[in-house]
Amino acid sequence: MRIALLEDEHEQAQNIQTILSDNGHHCDSFPSGQAFLSAVLHRSYDLLILDWQIPDMTGIDVLEGVRAQLNWPIPVVFLTQRDSETDIVRALDAGADDYLSKPARPAELIARIHALARRSNPDNDKEVLHYGPFEINTQQRSITLHGDPLTLTDKDFDLTLFLFQNQGRLLTREMLLERVWGLARDINTRTVDTHMSRLRRRLGLNPENGFRIKTIYQRGYRLEAMKAADDILDTTPRAANE
Structure with a gap:
């Protein structure tokens, strides 16, 4: 910890x-x-x-x-x-x-x-986790969206699970590298940005599915539950790679 x-x-x-x-x-x-x-x-x-x-x-x-x-x-x-x-x-x-x-x-x-x-973290010991339309099976290492299986790499699965288990929490790039990749904090953080950009697309993180990955300028990322109107009101500065 x-x-x-x-x-x-x-x-x-x-x-x-x-x-x-x-x-x-x-x-x-x-x-x-x-x-x-x-x-x-x-x-x-x-x-x-x-x-x-x-x-x-x-x-x-x-x-x-x-x-x-x-x-x-x-x-x-x-x-x-x-x-x-x-x-x-x-x-x-x-x-x-x-x-x-x-x-x-x-x-x-x-x-x-x-x-x-x-x-x-009461969900850490559960085999199947439910977050809105997403179902995560931690034993089978699989994720479905509205019942349809998603195609993810092992690292994408690990990152997705960590995001949902820490929903609403600011996660710095350094922390994500440590927890998901097992890398030292001084490693280039571009790896995290690339995976986050891909996850937005692969997971369908949008108002219709109830979640978004929000970039916290110069700090990191936060997975947020949302409503359709939230994006209209969002004025947070965006990183160039988002």
């Missing part, structure tokens, strides 16, 4: 990053709320870990900013020294999914993160 950590104490941040890295997760750490919010809104993360007391704002302020500006329910965990019942209730009411007290206990932190990941 790709995890963003809000922690202003360097030693604490290093400790948490080590715990996560030792368990196969990638973690970017940020010492301020502004830096954290900027990263979360422009990059792709699977889960967020927040401290409460940071120099420029509170963890609650950051959480409220995340919930107001992200259009998908990313899992959020508070990891803080504040452990009163009032604080816990306040964080959960503001949109946190879990709450842990410092110091982090490695096994518990990893177990909570994995539990949240399972709850936030």
Whole structure:
């Protein structure tokens, strides 16, 4: 998983990053709320870990900013020294999914993160997934549209499945290269743009079929459910290759 950590104490941040890295997760750490919010809104993360007391704002302020500006329910965990019942209730009411007290206990932190990941992606264990007129069979690795089979390469299938499982979420080109192609982030991202252009045609992603791949200028892509009128109102700048 790709995890963003809000922690202003360097030693604490290093400790948490080590715990996560030792368990196969990638973690970017940020010492301020502004830096954290900027990263979360422009990059792709699977889960967020927040401290409460940071120099420029509170963890609650950051959480409220995340919930107001992200259009998908990313899992959020508070990891803080504040452990009163009032604080816990306040964080959960503001949109946190879990709450842990410092110091982090490695096994518990990893177990909570994995539990949240399972709850936030309940479709991952299903064999057949339905998204409007699309049916995806994860075992047979096949996709139908209105009951008609689509002809896709293996990589097109992997990309399509990842898009639908992350519907409504900004996916950067770098994240797609990592998750779908298994490539390092510094590889040329033209590969992603080429596949996205082809998928638009092969999947019939249009108002009649209820979905579109939207290009987020200089950032990446987002699969969106839509209505016929949405395209008329869409004024988002388009990349030259779209």
